[in-house]
Amino acid sequence: MGSLRQIVAMTAMGLRGIPLRLGASLVIVIAFAGAVTVLICVLALAGSFVKTVGRTGRSDRVIVLSRGAESETVSSLSRENVATILDTAASKHSRDSKLIGSAEVIASVRLADGRTGLDTVVTLRGVSGNPLDLRPEIHLVSGRMFKAGLREMIVGRAAQRRLAGLEVGSRVALPEGDWTIVGAFESGQDWHESELLADSASVLAAFQRNSFNAVTVSLDSTAAFDDFKAALSSNPTLSVDVARESDYLAVLSAPTTRLLKAVAYTIGLLMCLGAAFACINAMYSVVSARTIEIATLRAIGYSAAPVLISVITEAMLLALTGALIGVALSWYVFNGSSVSTVPEKVLSTINYTMTIDQALIGLGILCACAVGLIGGLFPGLRAARLPIAAALRKV
Amino acid sequence: MSYFWRDVNYLTLVWAGIWRKPPRTVFTLGCLSIAFLLFGLLQGVDSAFSQALLQQRLDVLFVDPRFQQPLPMAYATQIARIPGVAQLAPVAFLPGSYQDPKNSVFAIATWPDKWLAIRPEYLIPKAQLEAVGHLRTGVILTDWLARQNGWKVGDAVTLVQTPVLTRNGDTNWTFQVVGVMRDPDSTVPSSYMLANLEYYDQARVTGSGTVNRFLVRVDDARHATRISRQIDQLFTNSSVQTRTQSEHATIESAIAALGDISFFTRSIIAAAFFTLIVVTGNTMMESVRERTREIAILQALGFTPARVLALVLAESLALCLAGSIVGLALAARVFPFVRFYYVGDSPLPAIVIATGLGLSVGVALIIALIPGWRAMRLSIVNALSTR
Numbered sequence: 001m002g003s004l005r006q007i008v009a010m011t012a013m014g015l016r017g018i019p020l021r022l023g024a025s026l027v028i029v030i031a032f033a034g035a036v037t038v039l040i041c042v043l044a045l046a047g048s049f050v051k052t053v054g055r056t057g058r059s060d061r062v063i064v065l066s067r068g069a070e071s072e073t074v075s076s077l078s079r080e081n082v083a084t085i086l087d088t089a090a091s092k093h094s095r096d097s098k099l100i101g102s103a104e105v106i107a108s109v110r111l112a113d114g115r116t117g118l119d120t121v122v123t124l125r126g127v128s129g130n131p132l133d134l135r136p137e138i139h140l141v142s143g144r145m146f147k148a149g150l151r152e153m154i155v156g157r158a159a160q161r162r163l164a165g166l167e168v169g170s171r172v173a174l175p176e177g178d179w180t181i182v183g184a185f186e187s188g189q190d191w192h193e194s195e196l197l198a199d200s201a202s203v204l205a206a207f208q209r210n211s212f213n214a215v216t217v218s219l220d221s222t223a224a225f226d227d228f229k230a231a232l233s234s235n236p237t238l239s240v241d242v243a244r245e246s247d248y249l250a251v252l253s254a255p256t257t258r259l260l261k262a263v264a265y266t267i268g269l270l271m272c273l274g275a276a277f278a279c280i281n282a283m284y285s286v287v288s289a290r291t292i293e294i295a296t297l298r299a300i301g302y303s304a305a306p307v308l309i310s311v312i313t314e315a316m317l318l319a320l321t322g323a324l325i326g327v328a329l330s331w332y333v334f335n336g337s338s339v340s341t342v343p344e345k346v347l348s349t350i351n352y353t354m355t356i357d358q359a360l361i362g363l364g365i366l367c368a369c370a371v372g373l374i375g376g377l378f379p380g381l382r383a384a385r386l387p388i389a390a391a392l393r394k395v
Numbered sequence: 396m397s398y399f400w401r402d403v404n405y406l407t408l409v410w411a412g413i414w415r416k417p418p419r420t421v422f423t424l425g426c427l428s429i430a431f432l433l434f435g436l437l438q439g440v441d442s443a444f445s446q447a448l449l450q451q452r453l454d455v456l457f458v459d460p461r462f463q464q465p466l467p468m469a470y471a472t473q474i475a476r477i478p479g480v481a482q483l484a485p486v487a488f489l490p491g492s493y494q495d496p497k498n499s500v501f502a503i504a505t506w507p508d509k510w511l512a513i514r515p516e517y518l519i520p521k522a523q524l525e526a527v528g529h530l531r532t533g534v535i536l537t538d539w540l541a542r543q544n545g546w547k548v549g550d551a552v553t554l555v556q557t558p559v560l561t562r563n564g565d566t567n568w569t570f571q572v573v574g575v576m577r578d579p580d581s582t583v584p585s586s587y588m589l590a591n592l593e594y595y596d597q598a599r600v601t602g603s604g605t606v607n608r609f610l611v612r613v614d615d616a617r618h619a620t621r622i623s624r625q626i627d628q629l630f631t632n633s634s635v636q637t638r639t640q641s642e643h644a645t646i647e648s649a650i651a652a653l654g655d656i657s658f659f660t661r662s663i664i665a666a667a668f669f670t671l672i673v674v675t676g677n678t679m680m681e682s683v684r685e686r687t688r689e690i691a692i693l694q695a696l697g698f699t700p701a702r703v704l705a706l707v708l709a710e711s712l713a714l715c716l717a718g719s720i721v722g723l724a725l726a727a728r729v730f731p732f733v734r735f736y737y738v739g740d741s742p743l744p745a746i747v748i749a750t751g752l753g754l755s756v757g758v759a760l761i762i763a764l765i766p767g768w769r770a771m772r773l774s775i776v777n778a779l780s781t782r
Contacts, residue, residue: 027677034670038663045659068566074558108463110638119640119648175462175636207464208634266436267663270429274667277425278674284418285681 006302010310013297014290015317021289024282025318031278032322032372033329035271036364040330042267043363044354045339046260052352053253056190057246060222061134064215064232067239071252071346072106072214081238082212088231089217092224101217102127102134105203108348109172109196113340114164120340122159123195123348124174126203134218135187138197143168143183148199151176151206154183156193158351162340172196176206191249194340194351216245256343272371275319279375283315287383294383295391304384311380312373319372323365330364331356409709415682420714423678427718428725430671431751435726435743436733437660438751442744444650450581451643454616455513458609458626459645461636465605468596470637473629474609479622482612484509487595487605491554491568493544500540500554501587502568504595505610507535511589513612516578523548523574531594533573540586541575548572552588560600568598611639668758676762679711683766690770691778700771704763707770711763712756719755723748 018025064085069075077085082103089101105126113120130145131138146152153172160166171178179198187193200212219225222244229242243251287294294307335356340349413420458474460466468485475483489502503510507527511517519535527533536546546552553569560566570590578585596603613622623639630637640648683690690703698706723743730743 023677023680027674030673031670034666038666041659042663068556069558076558110461113651116651118651120651175464175634207462267433270433271667274426274429274670277422277429278670281419281422281426281674281678284416284422285678 003303003306006306007309010297010302010306011313013293014286014310014314017290017293018314018318021286024285024289027282028279028315028318028372028375029322029325031275031282032319032368033325034322035275035371036323036326036368037330037333038271039268039367040327040356040360040364041334042264043360044330044334044356046257046264047360048339048352048354049253049260049341049350050257051355052189052191052350053249053257054246055188056192057244057249059244059246060219060224061245062217062219062225062228063243063245063248064217065213065241065243065248067241069241072104073346073348075213077103077212077215077240079211081240082215084235084238085215085217085232085240088235089215089228092220092228092231100134100219101215102129102131103200103212104128104214104216105200105207105209106213107203107207109174111163111165111172114162120163121342121348122163124153124203125192125195125197126200127197128200131197134216135192137190138185138187138192140183140185143181146182146198149202150199151179151202152182153179153196153198154185155181155196157184157186158189158193158338158353159195160184161338162194162349162351166196174206175208179206189353191350194349252346253343256341268367272367275322275368276371276375279315279319279372280378283311283376283379284382286314287311287379290383291386291391294386295388298386298388299392307386308380308384311383312376315376315379316369316372319368319375320365323368326368327356327361327364331361405706409706409713412682412686412706412710413713415685419678419682423675423714424718424721426671426674427715427755428722430667431719431722431755432725432729433667433722434664434751434754435723435747436730437664438747439726439730439743440733441660442747446744448643448646448650451641451646452616453619453641453643454613455642456611456613456619456623456626456639457642457645458611458637458639459607461627461638464635465602466607466609466635466637468604468606470630471609474611474626477622477625477629479613479615479618480611481614482509482513484513484610485592485606486510486608486610487592488607489554489557489559489568489590489595491557491566493552493554496556498544500544500552502534502554502570502590503587504590504592504606506592507589510610511576513610514578516580517576518579519574519576526573527589527591530571530573531591532569532571534570534588534590535574535576536572536588537585538575538577539584540588541572543586546572548574559602561598562600672758672761675714675758676765679707679714679762680766680769682710683707683770687773687778690773691775694773694775695779703770703773704767707767708759708763711767712759715755715759715762716752719751723751726751 064077065072065075066077086101086103107124107126108121109124110119111122112118127134132145140154141157143154146154151174155166165172166181168181168184170181172181185193185197204210217228219228225244232238232240232242298304298307334354337354338351339354340351342349458466471483471485474480484505487504489504491500491502492498493500508524511519511524523535527535534552541547550572551569552572553567555567557566557568559568561568570588592606611626613619619641623641626639627637694700694703727743727748
């Protein structure tokens with residue numbers, strides 16, 4: 001009981017002294033504000049990309065590519081193969097076959113980036129049937145759906161935000177003449193929001209192609225995958241790879257994810273280490289400024305533990321203050337900002353929104369507390385071990 | 396002689412000041428090293444991009460299809476007829492891998508002699524260049540690719556997992572290494588091989604008579620824009636339109652497309668450095684404040700205010716330089732392992748090290764400013780009378 005009172009008294013005394021040692025206290029606050037801002041920013045950069053990819057792929061949708069193809073772009077399926085795949089899907093399915101599969105064509109369009117004015121490659125995805133059937137996450141936010149057989153397309157909001165000349169009603173130049181953008185869609189901030197969608201037959205005609213890139217099929221349930229895969233694999237007329245959409249996208253985005261994570265962890269770790277050093281330094285100076293005060297208290301009967309705890313508490317509180325400023329700063333500056341990158345092997349731009357969510361904020365604060373604890377520990381130990389007589393003789 | 400001893404004593408004074416509180420010095424050095432390590436790595440990536448860009452030529456044009464269709468080979472004669480076009484080489488890309496699917500190898504099917512005429516920066520023995528003309532399946536490797544896979548002249552190399560079907564019914568392409576080319580000035584690793592377009596075109600099942608790109612060298616870089624426009628105009632009404640850009644502009648777009656790297660790099664460096672200056676500046680101020688009496692004694696002994704300022708400055712310089720040297724040395728050790736698109740395997744650019752050292756001097760000056768000024772203006776009487 002007595003020691004608890006000592007801890008409270010000691011800590012309160014330390015905290016009341018903060019204004020007197022403004023320099024050292026500010027150093028800790030600023031160091032942590034900087035470290036947490038950077039930490040949250042780099043983690044959000046990587047995390048938002050992973051989330052955007054994760055939101056795109058569903059485990060009950062299947063993508064069929066030609067064997068060995070790493071991505072839709074390099075895959076190629078003939079009309080006969082596509083028909084076989086869709087028929088197989090229909091036979092495994094209880095719903096109308098038209099609703100469940102889409103033979104897709106991937107073409108790319110060069111457009112000017114609204115910010116830099118430089119060329120950016122955007123995916124034009126030709127889909128068969130109504131894209132809303134296969135991908136219910138898509139919903140139009142303005143305009144209308146494209147009509148099959150016409151030179152019309154709809155544009156994702158993420159692409160629209162980033163690139164110039166994609167407003168509803170504007171025209172996009174393609175090989176056989178201009179196409180009209182008739183609508184804009186949102187699809188829950190997923191990958192497809194960076195794309196243009198159109199009718200596959202029109203895209204094939206415009207690019208004078210005769211083969212599709214991939215077939216995406218929606219299954220009755222996640223469990224139906226093995227059955228469907230076995231059916232396609234055993235068909236001697238096909239030479240295809242079958243993968244769940246979520247798995248395909250995870251593999252496709254893996255190199256970029258790895259890179260972004262490596263960068264985030266390296267930079268985040270270094271910033272935390274820097275903050276720890278700054279904190280240790282500042283707390284040493286706090287302890288040395290409080291030498292006489294601590295020695296006096298020890299002389300009148302306070303034990304060593306409250307000294308240690310009060311130093312650590314002070315460090316952690318200052319760290320926490322810095323972390324909160326860092327959280328506010330990173331949220332204010334970076335939350336919702338649009339980032340674009342071209343993942344390796346994908347060749348077209350993916351735009352995503354940097355989101356700073358509760359998990360990241362919690363992580364930032366947790367890191368700051370942990371680093372603050374370490375930063376207070378060593379100076380605290382020194383304070384607790386202070387030779388009382390020697391310290392008091394200085395007076 | 397006396398000057399010598401005076402200077403030695405002066406340095407001893409600086410040294411003693413630095414190590415007044417060893418833990419403080421160590422942690423300050425740690426902070427500084429981390430800041431300069433971050434600076435070295437991030438600025439290294441940024442500067443490697445700029446270097447990659449600088450190496451791109453303004454007088455080399457890429458004639459690409461406007462909409463990713465195959466380009467008819469027949470375009471070559473039409474383009475070559477435009478005044479100002481000095482050299483032309485059609486190019487077809489054959490991506491594949493060797494043994495391990497992760498070990499990707501990129502083949503460029505072209506007219507090797509013309510290709511090398513457009514890129515004279517590559518050096519190759521004349522006999523090897525002639526050899527590729529005589530052997531249909533011959534290829535020339537970049538030295539980097541040869542080193543990476545341990546290939547040498549005479550080896551047979553089979554690319555697997557290519558997207559192009561051969562007349563043998565599979566997608567495996569076998570070539571004979573006849574030469575190795577080398578660009579002595581390049582810091583960016585380029586890893587590809589040049590194959591004979593005639594052989595490639597006859598051996599593939601689909602797409603014969605088409606290529607992915609024409610490489611054009613113009614006689615004068617100042618005419619590049621005009622010639623680009625002329626090339627594109629030639630094919631405006633053709634089914635396959637072209638889009639011609641200088642190599643420089645193409646790579647610039649590609650780098651910009653990697654994302655907002657520069658923006659984030661600069662933000663992080665700025666945040667790290669701001670934090671650093673505040674932290675180290677405070678340490679310095681404190682270290683001077685602690686020594687108020689000592690400095691007053693020095694002044695009473697005849698130290699001029701300028702020498703006191705120099706003392707503080709020397710301390711701060713020593714700390715910052717030591718921190719930057721440690722940080723930049725670490726960055727230089729780690730940087731070759733950073734593989735980031737156009738960057739990889741290359742040493743940390745010297746300009747980054749130079750900038751880092753310059754920056755550390757700047758940081759030292761800023762840090763020493765306030766404490767040094769205070770020390771200079773110290774009133775000896777007041778300082779000595781307070782305890």
